[in-house]
Amino acid sequence: MDLDIITDAVKRAMEYSHIEMMGFHFHLGSQLFENDIYVLGIQNIVKIMKEMKDRLGFATKEFNVGGGFGIYYTEPDQPKPLKFFLDAIMTTAKDECSKSGLEMPKIIIEPGRWIVGEAGITLYTVGTVKEIPGIRTYVSVDGGLPDNPRPALYSAKYEAVVANKADQPLEQTVTIAGKCCETGDILIWDLKVPKVEPGDILAVLHTGAYNYSMASNYNRIPKPAVVLVSDGKAGVIVERESYEDLLRKERIPQYLMKGEMESSIEKCAITIL
Structure with missing residues (x-):
């Protein structure tokens, strides 16, 4: 030093x-x-x-x-x-x-x-299940990189269970994919699960730290709600975002308003190749 x-x-x-x-x-x-x-x-x-x-x-x-x-x-x-x-x-x-x-x-x-960290659990709903014979089975969920960027950023690893089938035997190995059109939007590789189907609930464990605090609206995806569960009671502590929330601060400049826009278009030469 x-x-x-x-x-x-x-x-x-x-x-x-x-x-x-x-x-x-x-x-x-x-x-x-x-x-x-x-x-x-x-x-x-x-x-x-x-x-x-x-x-x-x-x-x-x-x-x-x-x-x-x-x-x-x-x-x-x-x-x-x-x-x-x-x-x-x-x-x-x-x-x-x-x-x-x-x-x-x-x-x-x-x-x-x-x-x-260990107090947090993220719940996802399973969507499409895509099997590529001889390679792997992908299970898509209604979240991913926007609510948990850690796996994409630095290969963070998590455990998870299919919550509504937690008492069933683990029959297959799947890869959990997020909803963004990104190669890196993979939450968990090679997770052992019961026979998983659309509508199942996937619980990713130990997401209490560096998850919601790092979440974003990537791909214009609203952030999920946060619920506090304690002693048999549950309450929302962060409301689920809506698409209206994402648009709340956006504005249309005055010169793009209807009347002035039509006037501006008349002065423009547009070339289509």
Whole structure:
């Protein structure tokens, strides 16, 4: 790390009257299942804290260690309890600050996915089932890339069940395709399911994080509703979008209004090849 560059950045921040320099932050990645990377990251940041104290007299008030704690998506994932990460983070921060003669700053963590990721389930209705003999069977659903871009963006993997046939034996292997005309609009490859038919409900598990927050109106598809289910009660917390919602902010310029449009067309020469 280049301490001269860091020193210059901290010094400039301290000089601005409209900025209050609080401390440092790192983000180490996502879906992390070990804590040693946090230990190493903290050791390096405390060295920076010590240098900034010695060079500029800057006392770090806050230290944000980010998040990235892994959750369960598919069988290879082995999530750890929050204590596994926090004990290593807090112990290392205290020990390193003590060794460097620094006051312990406020430690901030961002465990968003760990809190909400496994709580979410996305429900799709099965549409067309297309079997290509000797190759694969595609099962289309009424969603996909717009409501969950993660598989298309970076090959994120999910588990799913056919909710209305969850107690039936798994008879076939299918690939779940979204409704957009995109090669990458595949939610799940090679999913084992019961005999699936149009109208079945596919429940994709563990979609509580980085799904609705990353959703878009790609291909002009309205976003789905979000329902909170708890203790046998259910309530809509985000309403389903309509096509009217998609058009709500669109406007027709005055010069394209009927009267002026007819006048403009008369002045135009249109060539059809």
